[in-house]
Amino acid sequence: MAALVSLFSHQTRRRLAILVAPSSRSRASFSCSSSYYPRAFATDPTDSSFMVAFSSPVIESKPLQPAARADTAPLSTSFSLHVLNDVLVSLPRSQFLPSSSLFDSSHYTKTRLDWRSASMIAFWMVNFGLVGVISNEQEPCLAEQDSKELLLKPSSFKQSLVDELQAACEVDRVVLDPEERYNHAKSWNSYYKVDTTPDAIVYPKSTEEVVAIVKICERYKVPIIPFGGNTSIEGHLASPRGGVSIDMNLMKGIKELHIKDMDVVVEPGIGWIELNEFLKPFGLFFPLDPGPGASIGGMCATRCSGSLAVRYGTMRDNVISLKVVLASGDVVKTASRARKSAAGYDLTRLIIGSGGTLGVITEVTLRLQKIPEASVVSLCGKASRFLGGIMVKQASDFLCRNLKVAMCNFPSVKDAADVAIATMHSGIQVSRVELLDEVQIKAINLANGKHYPEQPTLMFELIGTEAYSLEQALQVKKIAEEHHASDFVFADTAKEKEDLWKMRKEALWACTTLRPEAEFMVTDVCVPLSRLAECIYTSKVLLDASPLICTIVSHAGDGNFHTIILLDPQSEEELKEAHRLADEMVKIALAMEGTCTGEHGVGVGKLKFLEEELGQEALMTMGKIKRTLDPNNIMNPGKTVPPEFCY
Known part of the structure; x- marks a missing residue:
């Protein structure tokens, strides 16, 4: 029988109805949750495909408060169905029906998906504000299912604490539901087992509400676990002592955009993909590109980066200022909007990478970049829709030639890595250089129906004028050939270039085919x-x-x-x-004098390596900072710094 799974969007106050019908060959169990993210409804992938129906999708459009300065562009945004369609079409192992637009004029479409793709669809539906209306079918009840993994410890909160949290926010934004608590204890792509969960989830809408929540938790000595995009890797969301999960997904506003200064002030819940969709018509973008679904606040907390870090740096290089609520409830603005400052300690970079152990981020000022002309064209299919078709074909063809994307294969990963190193030493200005081994290439082939040689592969992207990018590409080719490269090919069209990077970005999901x-x-x-x-x-x-x-x-x-x-x-x-x-x-x-994590963050997974990497003196110094800012150890305890150096 089909099971109707509903996901509740706290941002839109609506539910997304998803009809999931397992194959008759196997039994699949589902859980019903008021959370927005994927593991809530596909807990038992016993079949390779599900039938998913979206009912009455609508577009949620939220006006954004204009900045005070006269030279700042007015802010308002809405997201179109085509954005979601682009995401869905990109999902691996998915055969969509019909082959045209996923959402036709009848607003009702069925499509066959593997369970991971169904999970991603649910995530993106809510992430972009596309929600459905509950049908009359009965929702599955947790008690009616085989849900042993969701047998959680009961909430031990004092009723007085719950009452105070509900007074600080609206009653329905303080959630005690066992399933939602379970889903807030584990990232959807994390392998860490959930033994304990937070006792409650609170959804604040403003810095003032975060202050109130933190002060209540400090008074009761209750742990706080900030929650963002739910994409962290190393157990950042674990709640060994229970506590309150502060879910920032109602704080997704773009507060100010300063076009001339090339910076933007945002709330922490907004995702980097959402932000870049908003910025694209202004010719600007935020250059960091971690995994899909990551939120700006979480990206700050883990000090993430991505494939463009080789050109634009990591999160610490692209955040100008933060607003942070400390354990005391004090609100600290870490810096001004100036691009550089020598005034006092660098509090911004102290918070970046702290994993929620020093405070809760409620506002972020980001450094923006101009979209390279060629990069606009590498995504011109999407960009032209946002710009109303301003870009004509001749201009697109010209700019497309200025972005050089190349691939080449090698007999070993060492040869491929040697070429990457030699390219950097040569002074060639690459915007991306990515290496994939032969096993990952096999997964990409299976997921996308491609036939790339299953050998270690390098992917390059070079941006500049047509003459400059061609010259640089030829230099890269020469270096590659000196290290036994074969099949050195250029992606000629914008579509080919976009497809190459899309496949690279979806490498993790492609592995499901293996x-x-x-x-x-x-x-x-x-x-x-x-x-x-x-x-x-x-x-x-x-x-x-x-x-x-x-x-x-x-x-x-x-x-x-x-x-x-x-x-x-x-x-x-x-x-x-x-x-x-x-x-x-x-x-x-x-x-080799390296680090245990380049961009995932410490969480709990890498704690045991910090003493060897940094030494006792460094960890003792971190412990003194932690004790000073969080004397009662309520801010995401047990993460980032080994507890024995803190308390």
Whole structure:
């Protein structure tokens, strides 16, 4: 029988109705949740496909408060259905029906998906404000399902604390539902087992409400776990002592856009993809590109980056100022909007990467970049819709030639990494240089119906004038050929270029084709650029010797690489092996003067390596900072700094 799963959007106060019908060949169990994110409704992927129906999608348009300055553009935004369609079409292993627009004039479409794709659809539906209306079918009840994994400890909160939280916010924005608490204890792509959950989830709408919530928790000595896009990797959302999860997803506003100054002031809940869709018509963009779904606040907390970091830097280089609520309830503005300052301690960068252990971020001022002309064209199919078709074909063709995207294959990952290093040493200004091993290329082929050679592969992007980008591309080709490269090809059209980067961005989801029933353990390390080839090669030997399927994806231009390990989390043997591989990779990186995490953050997963990497003195200093700003240890306790150095 079909099960109707509803997801509640606290931003729009509406529910998204999703009709999920498992195949008759197998039984699938579902859980009903008022949360917006995917694991809430696909808890048992026993079948490779589900039928999903979206009922009456609507567009939510929210006016944004204009900035006070006269030279600032007026702010208002809405997101179109085509944005969602672009996302859905990109999902791996999905066969959509009909082949045209997913949302036709009848506003009712059925499509067959694998369970992970169905999860991503639910996430993006709510993330872009597209919500449905509940039908008359009965929702599945948690008590009627096999839901042993959701048997959580009961809420031990004092009623007086709940009453105070409800007084600080609206009653329905303080949630005690067991399923929602479970889903706030674990990122949807995290392998960490949930043993305990927060006792309540609170959805603030303003800095003032966050202050009130924090002061209540401080008075009751109750832990606080900030919650953003739910995409963190290393157990950042774990709640070993229960507490209150402060979900920032109602704080998604764009407060000010200063076009001449090229900066923007946003609330922490907005996603980087949403922000860039808003900025695109102004010719601006925020250059960091971590995993889909990441929110700006979470990106600050984990000090993330992405494939463009080689050109634009990491989060610490692109945040100008923060507004933070400390454990005392005090609100601190860490800096002015000036691009640089020598005034006092650098509090902005103290908070960035702190993982919610020093305060709750409620406002972020970001440095923006001009969209390179060629990059506009590499996404011209989407950009032209936003700009009302202003860009004519001749201009598009000209600008498209200025963006050079190339791929080449190598006999080994070491050869590929050596080329990335040599390219950086040559002074060539690449905007991206990504390395994928042969296992990851196989996954991409299976997920996208491609036939790329299953060998270690480098992908380059160079931006400039037509003459400059061509000259640089030829230099890269020469370097590659000196390191045994083959099949050096250029992507000629804007569509080809966009498709290449889309496949790279979806590398994680493509891995489901290699072992559909598996979950991911994703880890990253970073080493000095000169040691990258050696580090990847040594790690590759380790991974290839394992019985588990493992892939490598590297931001090769800055010495950072990721491993995706596919495992059955219910298998103690596989889980132990996966942890062994992840730990050995870190040890290899630390032996080469690298770091245990280049962009995922410490969370709880990398705590055990910090003393070896940084030394006791550094950790003791961090502990003094933690004790000073959070004397009662309520701010995301047990994360980022080993507790023994703090209390």
